[in-house]
Amino acid sequence: MKQPLVEVKQLKKYFPIKKGIFNRTVNHVKAVDGIDFTIYKGETLGLVGESGCGKSTTGRTILQLLPPTEGEVLYEGKNLVGMPKRELRKLRKDLQIVFQDPYASLDPRLTVGEVIAEPLEIYNLLPKKEREKRVDELLEVVGLNSYHAKRYAHEFSGGQRQRIGIARALALQPKLIVADEPVSALDVSIQSQVINLLQDLQEQYSLTYLFIAHDLSVVKHISDRVGVMYLGRMVELADKDELYDNPLHPYTKSLLSAVPIPNPLVKRERIVLQGDVPSPANPPSGCTFHPRCSACMDICRTQRPVFQEINGHYVACHLYN
Template identity: 60%
Template structure:
């Protein structure tokens, strides 16, 4: 890749959903799920995207992949604009960029065997001959911790962790370079989560993969990510390396999220920061800083002006007037 070009770069990405009312279904407003977001991910890096439910994390991942057509902005993959590339060579883009969904049962066709689920796209893209297909699928399943005989079973015959391994195998079968992991362990038992996380880390090292890892669990993100981006109401409010973020969080919202992480020590107490009020509606976000109605540090400027995401040093970005006046 050319020096200076990021593996994945998002510029001013927006995803607005129209609100329609009345007999004639006129558009009366928009839900601003993703609103003017920019960031990048380097080759073989994992960027963890965290935030409360409904902040736009999943929408962000699907918009980058153009599973949802963006309202505005651009996303570049290996120096090429994804939307333009999709129009000229959609097969190449879809093969190199995959997604692992949150619910492994809901994302797998219950009427197809594992062999059919994993092999469907492999046959479509012609990655191997018919004679080699069964061996190739068995190899992919084995890499994901499944047995060759699992190929002939249906999704309902597996546990939640095994179904997520099937979802991972389906994504890996096309030999992608970039994978959006959309809360891949949130629907699993706590005892299984570490196994799936370690599997994803091992696969990344072996196959030189790049991840956008979406989660609401900071403990999970800490385990797998290289950098962390915090999202609130459609905006990224802080972004830094994992070490910098946990050692020196800057945004008040980040402080609140970190205070909610359980401490596995009954003798050690953490001062919990309780945010007041509810999350504002993305259809009618507050003026100025979107976090200002719930922030105890809010100033008059916060209610009138929207802070930009700026680098305060060492690649630590924050959108807060407390740190960038």
């Protein structure tokens, strides 16, 4: 039986909108609006959706880089939300992140060796000489050379910088890595190299990934299960083959219809959504997808659909009630 590593329960993250000379809160941006899912040990859970749907906020809220507004994040049974800082700091070794922009996430004043060694220094894990040896090992593991440790981030290409970011995330031997769109800023040829590297590292170090992306073909390649988010809510979650072969939610069907097929003789019917994505500061009532859904019913406008299981396939849609 699969063991859960992280359990997310009714997680919410609202950002206040403030106006006026008294800086009063007049509204909230509902970036994450009550989502539930589990990440099992050793798996890769892909998280997809349009820009602004709350994917990155979900990842950062799980790691407590952003404090949740409501909900629970259980890591190995321990609730990270509201945990005392001293206890949380001990667990941070197990929870790491690879950011989307590899250049912005690396300190330009430090050499690559200092960047990778910094987590080891903060936790006082190894003597200085052993730290240097560990840095050289990590650089070799991610496909770089030990002499790169003396260089600075601006001397590397985008793909190399992302490898450095991955090496830094591995320094503390984590159990969970949140990969926040780690290949979206890279060339297509480099994307495949980084994806293959992440898969090799997962096997080598028994890692668990939350892989956030908007490229559905990349997500299918690396993920075991895939969750689909829309406007801060999870609308579908299933094994990757089940989701891609048998999508249930109209939004998922639309996303998959846009994935290119590498065969000019095969044509796929494109499902074009009407209108724009509503504002997360003023989401529609009921099902937030109903203004753009061709299968919209009266109940969709007033009642929020329950995120329910149908033969191991989770979906939030009134069509399946």
